[in-house]
Amino acid sequence: GAMQRSEPHAAVMHLDFGAASYGFLHVNWEGKRFKNEDVNTQSKSVTKALQTQKEAWTIYDANGLKAVKQQMDAGLGGGLQWGQLTQPVGGEYNLEAQEIVLQGEIESGLTQTADTLEELAGLMGVPAENFVATVERYNELCDLGKDLDFGKRPEVMAKVVEPPFYAGKLEADLLTMCGGLRTDLETHVLDANDQPIEGLYVCGSAAGDFFGAGDYPTYVPGIGHGRCVTFGRMAGINAAGGNADEKIPDLDLFA
Template sequence: MKKQVDGNLAGGLFYGQMWQPWGNGWNVEIEKASQAQHIKDGKVVVADTLDELAQKMGVPVEAFKATVARYNELAAKGHDDDFGKRPELLTPIQKGPFYAGRLVSTLLAMSGGLHTDPSLHVLDKNDKPIEGLYVCGAAAGDYFGSGDYPTICPGMNHGRALTFGRLAGVMAAGGDIDKTVKSMDIK
């Protein structure tokens, strides 16, 4: 359930990702009902200890506990050195019950990705274009800015992938996008 933990809000996975209408606040009753249904359907497992949770998840117990310990270390530090998770989302994992769910869907974009210039060239470590190497779609970085994917807009990367994929393809084939791709006159 969503609660205050050292100034951070914890939980909220079920409702916020699935049912929350845009612009509406978080609803604890819908959260509880969604969570209960996921547990009933076997999509989520519950355990009182990390050892038990690892076993239910089918992962190596010691490796799992080491991962949780590292995450808690980063949460206590207030900075995610490993993956860049926003500080306000770092919530320590300390007291059961513990929940785990298997996600079978994925995001269709990278939060990081390769750095590009306006011509879709991949840039090297000195921000110079790598000749002949273009990037588009999910692998192209510099789009979400914060290094975090806005989960409230699923699929928002599709149009970007299609548009810039075509432009990168034209340029990689030696074409001129100004001559090949017709401009739209929007009034």
């Protein structure tokens, strides 16, 4: 029979757009820090998913969004960061655009804000004693210039001291399913021996292995539509008894 994709489960897990993907302090449902936040968006999503409860938050203060440029200049996470969506690729960090995003998150309830850490803990629904102790410990590590707990680089660390304080909920939403069937270049579905199954074709999100190791390293507009249009046409031609290689001209992308 047909085989599922070979890359690890679950592929292409990304947190909601906004400050959630930056390198601020992250805490779980107990109000405790649980990770090195100097990782890419995909890794943030996986470590959040491994928590025993779904609730997790990113914590920053009144100066937090201003510190994002320093984080990005330091190469935060080494991979995809949703901050790329607020400015042209390669452009300067757009603080005004990010502040607009933050305001929308506050209005929607995705981000909570308060003038004290205790009040913020109440809005988050986490134990205030744990949360305050976590923030105090993080601030100590920032002053020390060395993350003794999780090994985060000091250049992407910033203290949480200036009110108002913010807590952005870390959530991974369902956009599409990428765990499809294995396929070859002619869009045949493959069996357990990697041999094409006669008369059976697959394309779009129903086809697996498109992202190789299970994710993509940067923001690529239209990548979902592009694969559906391209491989959908190929699958249709082949399923109708034609030859997609003959009907679709080769393009010299480097001409």
